[in-house]
Amino acid sequence: MTTGTVDAAERYEAAFDEAVAADERIEPRDWMPDAYRSTLIRQMAQHAHSEIIGMQPEANWITRAPSLRRKAILMAKVQDEAGHGLYLYSATETLGASRDELLDKLHSGRQRYSSIFNYPTLTWADVGAIGWLVDGAAITNQVPLCRCSYGPYARAMVRICKEESFHQRQGYELLLALSRGTPAQHAMAQDAVDRWWWPSLMMFGPPDEESAHSARSMLWKIKRHSNDELRQRFVDICVPQAEALGLTLPDPELRWNEQRGHHDFGPIDWSEFQRVLKGEGPCNEQRLGQRRRAHEEGAWVREAAAAHAARHRTPRGGSRPEQREERTA
Numbered sequence: 001m002t003t004g005t006v007d008a009a010e011r012y013e014a015a016f017d018e019a020v021a022a023d024e025r026i027e028p029r030d031w032m033p034d035a036y037r038s039t040l041i042r043q044m045a046q047h048a049h050s051e052i053i054g055m056q057p058e059a060n061w062i063t064r065a066p067s068l069r070r071k072a073i074l075m076a077k078v079q080d081e082a083g084h085g086l087y088l089y090s091a092t093e094t095l096g097a098s099r100d101e102l103l104d105k106l107h108s109g110r111q112r113y114s115s116i117f118n119y120p121t122l123t124w125a126d127v128g129a130i131g132w133l134v135d136g137a138a139i140t141n142q143v144p145l146c147r148c149s150y151g152p153y154a155r156a157m158v159r160i161c162k163e164e165s166f167h168q169r170q171g172y173e174l175l176l177a178l179s180r181g182t183p184a185q186h187a188m189a190q191d192a193v194d195r196w197w198w199p200s201l202m203m204f205g206p207p208d209e210e211s212a213h214s215a216r217s218m219l220w221k222i223k224r225h226s227n228d229e230l231r232q233r234f235v236d237i238c239v240p241q242a243e244a245l246g247l248t249l250p251d252p253e254l255r256w257n258e259q260r261g262h263h264d265f266g267p268i269d270w271s272e273f274q275r276v277l278k279g280e281g282p283c284n285e286q287r288l289g290q291r292r293r294a295h296e297e298g299a300w301v302r303e304a305a306a307a308h309a310a311r312h313r314t315p316r317g318g319s320r321p322e323q324r325e326e327r328t329a
Helices: 003-021 034-053 055-059 068-093 099-107 125-147 151-179 183-202 214-219 227-245 270-280 284-297 299-311 321-328
Strands: 255-257 262-264
Touching: 034 055, 034 068, 034 099, 034 214, 034 284, 055 068, 055 125, 055 284, 068 099, 068 151, 099 284, 125 151, 125 183, 125 227, 151 183, 151 227, 183 227, 183 270, 227 262, 270 284, 284 299
Parallel strands: none
Antiparallel strands: 255 262
């Protein structure tokens, strides 16, 4: 590498660092370090995968929703999740990663999705617990991403967070109705919260001292807060909400700490988190198996769409083939 090339690379890196420090957005055509690009691809792809895998647990209840209103709400939510995946895959493509490549890595197990979606939805109350806790955790984690240093990711998150806020409210309202219903309905709501509370806390990732990516992501302002900071914020939000719901969070060590100004909570079973990440969760095989089958069964749709686009693509400076045929007929 020549001296001139080294000097140019240093200038580009200095300009990148200055832009990040000044809270300016990095755009697809801007120079960026390879490690920044790869970190974004990993995080955005995992986020996109989580959205489309996350459609499965709740879609399982669409045909069994207790009313037409609940069915319509749930269908709209699952549709939203598909849209979120689309936004995020599109944002990832701006970094040069093709959607086919990302999906191939998901289907082969080379890229991950959130561990939370490897748990089963056993009762209708689970739909409410997912909305309140899982989507609530997602909002806590994702709202700061609206200020992510990478422009396409930040802009995608603005709409996603608005829609996720409706999902969280829908879950809360569903649990409130069950909690104030019959004793059996209240017990069902409590059981769902008992099962989803701890996996929801794991959604923020491992403790800061064990997180391999947090420090660098925060340095580049991809993330704005550490895993533990976000987890604490989520706990503090959920405690008064649980009280309003008339439900109990399943942690005997949960209590307000006046000195810290936050709630203390018990230890998380990180061994369970690691087991699920390794593919040993209750529904890992089921979730990936369904995703692979859906991808294979949808191959004809993708092929037809590609053929349609190719047929109707207008050549640069010219007209469509069928238009030329009409003029010469």
